[in-house]
Amino acid sequence: MSFIRHPFWQAAFVLAIAYALVKVGIPYLPPFVGVASAPVPSTVILQYMLTVTVGLLVWVSSNEERWKEFKEPIQAVMVQPEKKGLRSVFLLAIPALVAFGAYDTVRPKIAAPASLRSVHPAPPPQITFRGETMVLNGLENPLHEEMAPEAAYELGKEIYYQNCMPCHGDYLDGAGHYAAGFNPTPLPLRGGGTIAQLTESFVFWRIAKGGPGLPREGAPWNSAMPAWEEFLTAEEIWAVTLFLYEQAGVAPRTWEEEEEG
């Protein structure tokens, strides 16, 4: 197969593979090995593809022989009388594509303002909980010392299913029966990216202060998370915190770990 040896087709092949990898590979391959992923935004795809194209051009033009060979098919389509049909197709199709791209850019689009919401904003150093100052830095869940683990778990469980379950779900997956009614949808509490990377004091802060207590980057106007200090005591919030980690099967991040890392 002379196609495989030909630098033009090699370049085209590499370009196609690169596109497939960025467009499909990045979002869908990592989940096979248990790593979370997401689709790549179109602007980033464009950036990747430009980089790959420049790289390919450098490669084909780095050698005189290869450069000549690379240009051959392009040259052939442009000049050979028997390729007139193909030539006309390109002469029409390329401007049509460009025109479509231009239309897509200028046409009126219906969209909400982009939301740059931070899901885990930085916590304040201290909070006022029901009139008392609590320093969050280094704060541990006092129930580990003060309550039997089973009792704390059961208390937290009761509070969770009475209050949190409608949004955060029976399975703590953020898919409760009210979840679809809110935008942004409620946070899933299980999985590596969620409470497992937070300290218990962070979780306490988020439960106690809810949406209204979020800093500006957390988009407090959109969050439907109530400020639970109006409903629950500190002990009850600590119990829910303990329950969440136990039920989700993950361990909280600890302060020691944070200092080392």
Place this chain on the structure above:
Amino acid sequence: MRTSPLRALATIAALLAVAPFTAAPVAAQDLAHGQEVYERWCASCHGIEGTGDGSAAARMLPRPRDFTRGIYQVRTTATGDIPSDADILHVINVGMPGTTMPGWEGQLPASDREALVAHVKSFYPPFETLPVPTPLEFGGASGSSADRIAEGRIFYDSIECFQCHGQAGRGDGSSAPPLEDDWGSPIRAADLTQNWRFNGGGTVENIYRRLRTGLDGTPMAQFSDLIDAGFMTEEQLWSLAHYVRSLSPERTPAPREVIRIQRVDPGLIPNDLADPRWDELEPAYVPLVGQIVARPRWFDPSVNTVWVQGMHDGYELVLKLTWNDRSLSPDPVWTTDWQARVLAAMEPREDGDLAPGPRPDRLTVQWGNEIPEGMDLPYFLMGDARTPVFLWQWRSDEARVERGVANGINAIRSSGPGGVTAEAQWADGQWQLLLRRSFEPTDVENELRFEVGRAIPFALFAWDGDNGEAGARGAISSWYYIYPEEEVPASTYVTPLLAFLVTGGLGLFVVGRAQRREREGLKRMGS
């Protein structure tokens, strides 16, 4: 999970030892495993003893199932029979849409879900002795057609489905207000226009099966006996299933953040609900849920969907809001037969015990005071102390819209009528409401000025008075946007044309040059 290797080894050893000698399908280890899974994931609603009164149960309607009476809604077996193991597993897998029961397939491993079946059965000892029931023969669905749907409607009338489900299927029938389940809890007749909330699933096959088996434990009857008695054929019951399916949208609706408000020529925006153009405009789905953010919370909202449509002519904007509500509140029958029981059933009562009473239906549209430049919005729940929101407040007992300003859900001030006109109509369990205002507000200081070509945030609040809803107890949405379409500027079409011409010209030039060079090269070689 928490199983130690030693324990797993012991389980395997025990299974190996027991397996060859037992004929019983359920090993003791499975039961123990089932109990562990049940207590971890199910007991908070269904109760440790399976009695359906877990710690969260009093905040749910319909109530979680009590397993101790062996009564199951979703079965393939005849009414009054126990379900098959596959039936119980099916409900564990897919859940009960329209209720608080989620599906566990993909959450819990198959071994857990199978062990749960055994544990749930253990709450009703007759499962051990009763013969395994044979599922009914359902056959497959035949295709739908206008004729079949029309035939189905005839049977909808002749077997009096409308008594509970209403003439238009919205659960507003005259027998609906006093309905209760076998445990005495209030239960709504299903709204047949929302098949994505059918307890047993929304496909025509699901509907047919429920018609054949009934939903045991609820007032929903079975109709297999009408087939046995020769009153109707299986095919005719299938037609009824097709009719019921036809009452809901073809696809399950999904919310869209931005709702297009169609542009019409100046002066031509619809004046009333009867305008035929409303039927041509696709309604946008806005889901509503109970207000459980601020005190007093309400876990049993009646309105779960508002459909939004809109048109504008650059000077005036008109919204049509459509939502299902089983009664025109205050309706004395619903107030006594339904409201009293719901208020008594629902926890928590954070504003104390409420007496049933005549309360109107209400709907409020919440706007920001201005269109936000960036992503900053007022707090979605009626604003807060710092940033107020502006409201259109409609209620069924007054034929007008009151404007209002809110600084929080319990801090709403009325600022009088004026500027917004309303037309409302209730029929067959559905409200239709037309709200109309000019782009320029009456009160320029406090009210939002609409603009074309901008995403304008709004949120909805709905109250069903006969469901005991008032004040903070109601149904809410988070922020959505309306987008009044702009006139398409000429540049939208000129730019692509220019791009085409320039690129095409460039292409011709490059090809022409290449061909010239080629000819010159050939000439040189020839000379």
